[in-house]
Each structure stands twice: as C-alpha cells, then as structure tokens.
Amino acid sequence: MYKILVDSCGELSEEMRAGGHFVNIPLILRVDNEEIVDDESFDQKTFLAKVASSSNEPKSACPSPDAYMKWMEGESDHIYIVTLSSKLSGSYASASLGKELYEEEYGDAKKIHVFDSRSASIGESLIGLKIEELEEEGLPFEEVVSQTQDYIEKQHTFFVLETLETLRKSGRLSGLAATIIKALNIKPVMGSTEEGSIQKLGQERGMTRALMKMVRCLMEVTPDPQNRVLAIAHCNCPERAQMVKAQVEKLAHFKKILILDTAGVSSMYANDGGIIMAG
Incomplete structure (x- = not known):
C-alpha cells in the first residue's frame, strides 16, 4: 500500500481525492490578522476579496513536521511526499524533518521519500500522478523514486x-x-x-x-x-x-x-x- 502526500499548494482533482492514495497537507494562509487553513474548507471567492481589500501582503506558513508525521502512520508501507520548491517555501524542510523524526521514533520499516518538486501548484499535482502511475505498474519503491526524480528534472x-x-x-x-x-x-x-x-x-x-x-x-x-x-x-x-x-x-x-x-x-x-x- 502507498500514500502520496502533497502540500496544499498542489491541486488535487476529484478523481485524485477519490482514489484513496492522495492526501493534501494544508498550509496556513494569513491576510492581515486572519488565519485561513488551506484545506477543503477554503473559499476562493471570499479569500480573493479579502486579499483585494487589504493593503498588506498575504502570507503563508508551511505545514509543521507533525502534520506530515501524522500521515506517515497507518498501513501504507510506501510514503511519498511532494512539496513546494525548497527555493520558495519551508515545506520541503518541514517534511524532511518530519521523516527524520518519524524514523527516529518508529525505525525504518516503512519506506519514505520527500521530493522537492522544484515547482508549485499543478507542477506538484503532476509529480503526484507520476508516482501513482509508477506504483500502479508495480515498480519497486527505489525505482519509483528514481523515475519520479527524473520526471521532476524534465518538468517545466x-x-x-x-x-x-x-x-x-x-x-x-x-x-x-x-x-x-x-x-x-x-x-x-x-x-x-x-x-x-x-x-x-x-x-x-x-x-x-x-x-x-x-x-x-x-x-x-x-x-x-x-x-x-x-x-x-x-x-x-x-x-x-x-x-x-x-x-x-x-x-x-x-x-x-x-x-x-x-x-x-x-x-x-x-x-x-x-x-x-x-x-
């Protein structure tokens, strides 16, 4: 069994959500003094109106290592994590730390890999779909990681x-x-x-x-x-x-x-x- 964790900068289609393998790990958005969780409750129209009416820059905060660790639990023995480009966000560093903490506590029985997407938004989504495609072909974990990394290097x-x-x-x-x-x-x-x-x-x-x-x-x-x-x-x-x-x-x-x-x-x-x- 496998899970693909994608931070919430990566969009998930209804089909991806329904398949059972994908999970969005939410970032936190801030407009003035208000915090907005970037999950299924996100209201785009309301958010855009708040941003437009504010004179301040909207900001985001990456998920905590604990947020990633939570989804490393369960029955899945292959865990793939896809994050915003490490040049744009701390999400990659947070996920990597979550992986280290999980393995320190539970050992290395599960295989976990964190991908720096070097992208954002639907760039992350496509990487997740590539992982799913390779897993469904029955490839070993290490080969999924290798081919996905090659895909990332060719993506624009x-x-x-x-x-x-x-x-x-x-x-x-x-x-x-x-x-x-x-x-x-x-x-x-x-x-x-x-x-x-x-x-x-x-x-x-x-x-x-x-x-x-x-x-x-x-x-x-x-x-x-x-x-x-x-x-x-x-x-x-x-x-x-x-x-x-x-x-x-x-x-x-x-x-x-x-x-x-x-x-x-x-x-x-x-x-x-x-x-x-x-x-």
Missing part, C-alpha cells in the same frame, strides 16, 4: 498573472512601476528554473498575447508532448484556461490535458485571473 512550470498587486504589496515591485505596468497593460510571463526558483521569461501587452507566449515557451522545452500530461490551473477564470488548452491543442497532441482551479496557496500567488501551466 509557467505562469502569467493578471495583476501584480501581490508583488507590489510584498515590496518586490515599486508602486510607480506597478502603476506604469498596469497603465500599459503589460503582463510578465514567468517560469521555473532548474533549481526551482522563479525567472521572468518575457512580457507582452495584454493577457491574450502573454498567454500565447507562455504556450510557445512550453512548446520550446517539450520535445515529446504525446508522451506527457499537461496541466493548467486557473484562478477564477475557467474560460481563460479553456482558451489556453485550445491553443496548446493547435500546436501539439498531449497524452492528456488537465484543468484545475487553484487551491489556496496557488490562489494567493496567482491572484484573480492568473494562469499556471506545467508539463
């Missing part, structure tokens, strides 16, 4: 933001720059680096042109789309996600394309109207 994540307000509130973008960018309708196209940090890939005037550039960036680094699953996450903009899917399908045939709504942490960073893509 991209995103385009509708608004840069969160960056402005965090001090990463000056008020003057934010005003100019908004006035010119400039949309930056962002992507993950090999180490799991974030880089700017370019920018376009207008959301549609920026999304098309994001699709082109994806195709440039995906030589074998027919053998890969593509995932698109949207923050409160399903029509925009469908448009991106249609543009991708004009250029390539992927094995499967998933569309998911962003959960709490991803909604905080993508903000209203943001699109994330991983493959």
Whole structure:
C-alpha cells in the first residue's frame, strides 16, 4: 500500500481525492490578522476579496513536521511526499524533518521519500500522478523514486498573472512601476528554473498575447508532448484556461490535458485571473 502526500499548494482533482492514495497537507494562509487553513474548507471567492481589500501582503506558513508525521502512520508501507520548491517555501524542510523524526521514533520499516518538486501548484499535482502511475505498474519503491526524480528534472512550470498587486504589496515591485505596468497593460510571463526558483521569461501587452507566449515557451522545452500530461490551473477564470488548452491543442497532441482551479496557496500567488501551466 502507498500514500502520496502533497502540500496544499498542489491541486488535487476529484478523481485524485477519490482514489484513496492522495492526501493534501494544508498550509496556513494569513491576510492581515486572519488565519485561513488551506484545506477543503477554503473559499476562493471570499479569500480573493479579502486579499483585494487589504493593503498588506498575504502570507503563508508551511505545514509543521507533525502534520506530515501524522500521515506517515497507518498501513501504507510506501510514503511519498511532494512539496513546494525548497527555493520558495519551508515545506520541503518541514517534511524532511518530519521523516527524520518519524524514523527516529518508529525505525525504518516503512519506506519514505520527500521530493522537492522544484515547482508549485499543478507542477506538484503532476509529480503526484507520476508516482501513482509508477506504483500502479508495480515498480519497486527505489525505482519509483528514481523515475519520479527524473520526471521532476524534465518538468517545466509557467505562469502569467493578471495583476501584480501581490508583488507590489510584498515590496518586490515599486508602486510607480506597478502603476506604469498596469497603465500599459503589460503582463510578465514567468517560469521555473532548474533549481526551482522563479525567472521572468518575457512580457507582452495584454493577457491574450502573454498567454500565447507562455504556450510557445512550453512548446520550446517539450520535445515529446504525446508522451506527457499537461496541466493548467486557473484562478477564477475557467474560460481563460479553456482558451489556453485550445491553443496548446493547435500546436501539439498531449497524452492528456488537465484543468484545475487553484487551491489556496496557488490562489494567493496567482491572484484573480492568473494562469499556471506545467508539463
């Protein structure tokens, strides 16, 4: 038996939840003095309204080692943990510590591995699906880990933001720059680096042109789309996600394309109207 623990920056589809192998480990979101648990109770619409009305930067706190240890208990003898990029969050360090503490207390009868996704959002989701695929093929634990790590190294994540307000509130973008960018309708196209940090890939005037550039960036680094699953996450903009899917399908045939709504942490960073893509 096996479990796949994914911190709540990774979206889980209804199918993934129903299968019994996936568990979301919630982060905590903070808007002003209010704490919001990023679990099944998360209300995206209410959260986005709180973020929009606050002059302060929304923040998140990673799960504790105990939160991960709780799900290492039970009958599953293979435990896989997928976390936000270690360059973006303390979730990986917390999960790694949870693994160490669990093994100190209970020994190494169970096989446990913590993956640094070097990604976020649906990038984590796809890694979890890869683990499930390999486990269902009956591969040994060590081979699942090896092939999943290879998958992570070949994965790419991209995103385009509708608004840069969160960056402005965090001090990463000056008020003057934010005003100019908004006035010119400039949309930056962002992507993950090999180490799991974030880089700017370019920018376009207008959301549609920026999304098309994001699709082109994806195709440039995906030589074998027919053998890969593509995932698109949207923050409160399903029509925009469908448009991106249609543009991708004009250029390539992927094995499967998933569309998911962003959960709490991803909604905080993508903000209203943001699109994330991983493959």
